[in-house]
Amino acid sequence: MKLGLIVNPIAGMGGSVGLKGTDGDAYRKALELGATPVSPVRIRQVLSLVKRRDINFLVAPGKMGEDYIRGTGFIYEVVGSIGEQTTADDTKKIAREMVDRGVDLLIFVGGDGTARDIADAVDLKIPVLAIPSGVKMFSSVFVVSPYAAARIMDSFTADMPLVEREVMDIDEEAFRQNKLAARLYSYLKVPGIEPLLQASKEASNTSKSEEAQKREIAEYIVENMEDGYVYLLGPGTTLKAIAGKIGVEKTLLGIDAVYNGKLVGKDLNEKGILELIDTYGRARIIVTPIGGNGFIFGRASKQFTPEVLRRVGKENTIVVGTKGKILKLKHLRVDTGDEEVDRMLSGPIKVVIGYNEELLMEVRA
Amino acid sequence: MIRLDLNENPYPPPRSVLEEAEKGLREVNRYCEQACLDELKRSIEEYTGIPWRSIKLSPGSDTILREIIHSFSIDRKVIMLNPSFLPTLECAKRHSRKMVKFHITPPEFILKREILQEEAREPSLVIIDNPNNPTGREFLDKDLVVDLLDNKNTLLVIDEAYYEFSGNTFSNLVNEYGNLAVTRTLDKAFSLAGLRVGYLLAGEKFMEGLSDFNVILPRPSVYAAIAALKNMQYVMENARRIRSERKRLIRELNKLGIEAYKSSTNFILVKSEFPGLGDKLRVKGIAVRDLSRDWIPGYYRISVGLPEENNILLETLKEILADESNN
Ligand SMILES: Cc1ncc(COP(=O)(O)O)c(C=O)c1O
Numbered sequence: 296m297k298l299g300l301i302v303n304p305i306a307g308m309g310g311s312v313g314l315k316g317t318d319g320d321a322y323r324k325a326l327e328l329g330a331t332p333v334s335p336v337r338i339r340q341v342l343s344l345v346k347r348r349d350i351n352f353l354v355a356p357g358k359m360g361e362d363y364i365r366g367t368g369f370i371y372e373v374v375g376s377i378g379e380q381t382t383a384d385d386t387k388k389i390a391r392e393m394v395d396r397g398v399d400l401l402i403f404v405g406g407d408g409t410a411r412d413i414a415d416a417v418d419l420k421i422p423v424l425a426i427p428s429g430v431k432m433f434s435s436v437f438v439v440s441p442y443a444a445a446r447i448m449d450s451f452t453a454d455m456p457l458v459e460r461e462v463m464d465i466d467e468e469a470f471r472q473n474k475l476a477a478r479l480y481s482y483l484k485v486p487g488i489e490p491l492l493q494a495s496k497e498a499s500n501t502s503k504s505e506e507a508q509k510r511e512i513a514e515y516i517v518e519n520m521e522d523g524y525v526y527l528l529g530p531g532t533t534l535k536a537i538a539g540k541i542g543v544e545k546t547l548l549g550i551d552a553v554y555n556g557k558l559v560g561k562d563l564n565e566k567g568i569l570e571l572i573d574t575y576g577r578a579r580i581i582v583t584p585i586g587g588n589g590f591i592f593g594r595a596s597k598q599f600t601p602e603v604l605r606r607v608g609k610e611n612t613i614v615v616g617t618k619g620k621i622l623k624l625k626h627l628r629v630d631t632g633d634e635e636v637d638r639m640l641s642g643p644i645k646v647v648i649g650y651n652e653e654l655l656m657e658v659r660a
Numbered sequence: 661m662i663r664l665d666l667n668e669n670p671y672p673p674p675r676s677v678l679e680e681a682e683k684g685l686r687e688v689n690r691y692c693e694q695a696c697l698d699e700l701k702r703s704i705e706e707y708t709g710i711p712w713r714s715i716k717l718s719p720g721s722d723t724i725l726r727e728i729i730h731s732f733s734i735d736r737k738v739i740m741l742n743p744s745f746l747p748t749l750e751c752a753k754r755h756s757r758k759m760v761k762f763h764i765t766p767p768e769f770i771l772k773r774e775i776l777q778e779e780a781r782e783p784s785l786v787i788i789d790n791p792n793n794p795t796g797r798e799f800l801d802k803d804l805v806v807d808l809l810d811n812k813n814t815l816l817v818i819d820e821a822y823y824e825f826s827g828n829t830f831s832n833l834v835n836e837y838g839n840l841a842v843t844r845t846l847d848k849a850f851s852l853a854g855l856r857v858g859y860l861l862a863g864e865k866f867m868e869g870l871s872d873f874n875v876i877l878p879r880p881s882v883y884a885a886i887a888a889l890k891n892m893q894y895v896m897e898n899a900r901r902i903r904s905e906r907k908r909l910i911r912e913l914n915k916l917g918i919e920a921y922k923s924s925t926n927f928i929l930v931k932s933e934f935p936g937l938g939d940k941l942r943v944k945g946i947a948v949r950d951l952s953r954d955w956i957p958g959y960y961r962i963s964v965g966l967p968e969e970n971n972i973l974l975e976t977l978k979e980i981l982a983d984e985s986n987n
């Protein structure tokens with residue numbers, strides 16, 4: 296078993312001194328305030344809990360990995376090089392190299408920022424194991440505890456079921472001012488052992504049938520699609536599965552449009568969407584909420600502006616999502632920036648969660 | 661293995677019931693006579709107060725619930741709560757024209773009745789287990805039930821598998837409303853899970869649609885059921901013991917930091933963030949129902965066992981939680 300290990304040595308330092316994150320200048324401020332590193336403690340704990348010995352580690356140099364594995368008895372090899380101050384580029388560069396060298400699972404320790412760097416480098420090419428040590432963990436990729444991380448490492452096999460989870464981008468500046476500005480950034484694949492994944496700020500799904508669930512949803516949606524409507528497909532992997540079933544390409548984080556089974560718009564902005572509605576007359580939106588917070592509009596897909604939503608209407612809004620994501624949500628949310636549109640979207644809505652399986656939920660503004 | 665995963669009754673049926681089952685066993689080369697099946701219906705009539713012509717027998721109540729879905733959901737949608745008794749949900753999903761589930765979440769478990777009523781305006785088959793499995797809660801009250809029934813396009817099925825533990829029933833409305841059916845079972849409170857005896861109390865719309873559902877139950881089951889209904893004191897005493905153990909278990913679980921919700925049944929819904937708790941218990945010889953796959957991760961359904969079984973459960977949980985904090 297070949298495992299990669301990358302540690303963001305400064306992630307999590309803001310928390311103890313009341314800062315929210317260590318992006319940019321905040322890191323220096325955290326140090327001045329006497330913050331101590333969290334990541335080294337975390338990874339040492341995980342490594343001490345791992346029982347299996349058939350692991351070949353590829354580790355980042357020095358305080359990004361090597362320092363914590365030395366002396367543990369694990370076989371390892373150092374990948375890449377770093378300077379005194381570690382950077383996001385180090386993470387990306389080393390992660391890419393690990394992918395090239397064929398690691399089966401990439402373990403990283405950090406917060407949302409680290410998850411984004413890893414997502415940039417790795418995408419969905421290989422599974423990752425995300426050990427939380429950051430302050431802001433709105434991404435749903437992280438495991439619940441060092442103990443859970445060790446369990447996954449002990450039981451990891453090449454055919455272990457994987458689920459795609461969301462990586463979020465939080466504007467740290469806004470977050471420090473207690474405003475939450477979260478945006479879907481990307482996806483990572485993680486081992487799908489649900490109770491071991493963080494449930495508090497969660498996201499998309501549970502069991503091994505995650506992919507099968509998406510296919511089931513896609514089948515139901517596509518069977519019920521009507522000619523004469525332009526379908527606007529929002530971001531996310533569930534929508535990707537729907538596009539796959541139709542037989543068209545999907546921009547993972549953007550909005551694409553389909554009319555009578557044909558792709559008629561790619562990665563659309565508001566203007567493009569409005570033009571399509573003008574051209575075809577009737578439109579439907581298909582979206583999936585963000586895991587954990589349940590936002591369907593106003594967070595992940597800003598291109599669905601109040602004007603677009605007004606023209607499409609609630610009756611033509613179709614919400615989909617796998618059970619693992621949906622059943623944990625109390626309700627769905629909207630925050631379009633337009634009170635009237637928020638009100639129009641509020642109230643009961645049916646969410647497609649399987650083939651012939653719709654869940655009656657509430658939308659709240 | 662201590663089985664706390666299937667909501668069974670931990671107490672065996674009394675001697676009189678076992679003897680009747682044995683008697684039935686000695687004649688199993690013969691189908692059970694209609695007269696005998698009618699006698700069981702008469703016994704149920706006496707127990708429920710519903711005339712025997714409004715009663716159907718079924719091998720376990722799950723079978724007649726399936727039959728109802730097959731017979732009545734071709735031209736109407738099915739509305740259920742999510743979560744609900746899983747086999748019924750699965751059956752409705754596969755066989756109904758359209759299926760809508762009403763989303764209920766912890767810890768408040770709110771059923772917004774206006775939303776349900778609005779959804780039931782079109783012709784619907786509404787199936788609600790009351791008390792609900794796995795939450796252990798009762799979601800229905802008389803106003804809501806009557807309101808749903810007043811819409812003649814609605815067919816309402818109330819699954820009262822746990823009636824003897826909750827003490828609340830809507831069966832008395834069956835005579836008045838042809839669009840109401842209540843399912844019950846002797847598999848739980850009467851300790852007959854291994855013999856599978858269920859029944860339906862239903863208004864005329866249901867009885868018409870199910871006119872060719874006439875199942876001959878196994879002879880041992882019928883004999884045992886008749887005997888069991890003669891000994892209500894035994895059943896009610898067990899139900900009382902289980903309720904009192906339930907109360908104790910909820911209190912003790914909460915003390916351990918495991919959130920245990922109130923229940924009107926012989927099982928308890930609990931929540932624990934502890935990773936893989938179900939597997940850990942199984943390894944130590946206790947089976948509970950892990951709801952992560954079918955509902956929400958971190959939730960478990962635990963049947964109330966014998967007092968000594970419940971003690972072992974509590975001790976084992978303590979050990980597991982202590983192990984974790986040492987790690
Ligand atoms: C809500 C509910 N309904 C019905 C049943 C089925 O009971 P039976 O088929 O044994 O009568 C169960 C069993 O667990 C249940 O929990």
